[in-house]
Amino acid sequence: MKHIQTNIKYLRTQKKLSQECFADELNWSRSMVGSYEEGRSEPPIDRLIDLSNYFKIPIDILIKNDLRLSKDTSFIEIGNQRILFPVTVNEDNEDLIEIVPVKASAGYLSGYSDPEYIEQLQKIKLPFLPTGTHRAFPIKGDSMLPVKHGSFIVARFIENVIDIKEGRTYIVLTKEDGLVYKRVYKSGTHHILLHSDNKIYKPYEVMLGNVLELWEFTCCINTQEYDADELKLSSIVTMFQDLKVELKSIKGLERYV
Secondary structure, eight states, rough: TTHHHHHHHHHHHHOOHHHHHHHHHTOOOOOHHHHHHHTTTTOOHHHHHHHHHHHHHHHHHHHHSSGOOOOOOGGEEEEEEEEEEEBBOTTTBBBEEEEEHHHHHHTTHHHHTHHHHHHHHEEEOTTSSSSSOEEEOOSSSTTTTSSSOOEEEEEEESSOOGOTTTOEEEEEETTTEEEEEOOOOOETTTEEEEOOOSSSSSSEEEEEEGGEEEEEEEEEOOOOOOOOHHHHHHHHHHHHHHHTTOOOOOOGGGGGG
């Protein structure tokens, strides 16, 4: 717990509390606070729970991260806790885009709030992106055609589910399914409905309490070309028919292909 002593002192001073007042807030003794901040002893689990409940910060973040390096914008509210949200910048203080590679995507569920996990991701800068924190996620399968398997979706972090725009596409991180890319609709006050553009996949509901992160589509990066057959009108028509999208009559257009 190498960071706990500096974190206790840092968070206390952020609250503008003396050691005595802080001790009173937690029903501790002032000498106990001093001992922890000076590193003469380490708080046991019940004291860590006190700290976690008071600051609304998970215990693993309190003990694993130097919170002096964080900013107010580095935290997001999830449920009743503040989660450290790592934001990477370059030497000019410009936001960089972390790329979640295919091999690392399986571990994203356990590492999404861990600055060490985010730090080891490769980073790029895309100057044409709108303001906001962006990340690039790999796409698997064919549920969101015509986005191809192996493409990357660059998406902007959404802090609150109330900001969801009906029918827009999002990268959604859930406790059960990990990362998915879906078209999102609100479903009552406690659920969202996730739709695939490929209609062979049925939509399904997710409880808002199970949503850990939401990222709104900004752009798509294809990693492979479309085949000539995929670009033929007949292939495009077949694709849209498979998606059950109604098309106007295209009779006579085949001669232009």
